[in-house]
Amino acid sequence: MRILIMGCGRVGAGLATQLADEGHEITVLDTDSFAFNRLLPKFSGRRLVGSGTDDRMLIEAGIEGTDCFIALASGDNRNILASQKAKEMYGVKTVVTRVKDPLRSELFARLGLHTFSPTKVGVTLAHEAIFQGA
């Protein structure tokens, strides 16, 4: 699959590495070239400096031929904006969006995005851990 990842933080870099190992064709986009230091030297995918909310960048990153777009930048709004572009304007089939705010995550899931909230996951895990220990 051709996969475009927006945001090369710990999650973005980790996912990019794993997907590249599995043989997928990966492009990673980040506004800060320093973020690419999180990728191992053996990473074979493309690294591109630019914003995933900018149409010119998205096109340069190959959004038009991509099978999957994953938004993992730090800002919720930027992730949601870019994901809606990928889905609505460029017709990307699989779009996954990280939304830290659990309420916004719920709302945009209702509006058709595949969202997940690390905050909600964290709350659940912490809550479970408390009562497992008890």
Add this chain to the structure above:
Amino acid sequence: MYIIVVGGGAVGYGLALELQQMPDHEVTIVELSGSRTSQLRAEIGEMVVHGDGSEIAFLEGVGAGRADLLIAVTADDGANLITCQVAKHWFNVKRTIARVNDPRNEALFLRLGVDSIVSAAGAVMAQIEATLPEHTIIPLMALEGTRLHVVDIRVQEGSPAAGRRLRDLEFPPEVLVSVVIGKQGANVPSGDTVLQVGDEVIAVIPRESDAAVRKMIAGPIEGA
């Protein structure tokens, strides 16, 4: 009416001053920066609150559930779009208006249900187009979700349409001449209406027909 303005920059501030003059409106200005909030509160008072206007929990606190209108005018297109979507789909705010900073985002905003967009670049472009003789077709309004837009074209000297009846003009498909503004005032034309040099024509046309319609009504481009 209860109006929430998100973004206390130059646009939000100007808007707040205008809205303050209108009685019967309750207005809240939401500003993300703490220091900017203090500055605005010193100037225009308690109506300014500090917070993230795209955050659902925060919007609930400022009464978004009873807002009639939400206007998002920050410098960040992501924040403006998402704030309007949250207002519309979470709080059922009747009307949302967003500022679009990057003109390439205009189509997306309208498609995703923002009721009106305000684009500085778009507005300036329309002015430029109105000034340049080679841009004699002025886009007035895009029709949401279609390829159609409403345009204003002036019949100029040398126009192939001048002195001819509308019914005799071979327009591209889906072109509708809605209003002709001449010396006698504005008229809804019939097929027998004859266009005169100096007339202004308001038409609904598909975007891809801009060049063809311009050539036909406005006439040859000077110096081209």
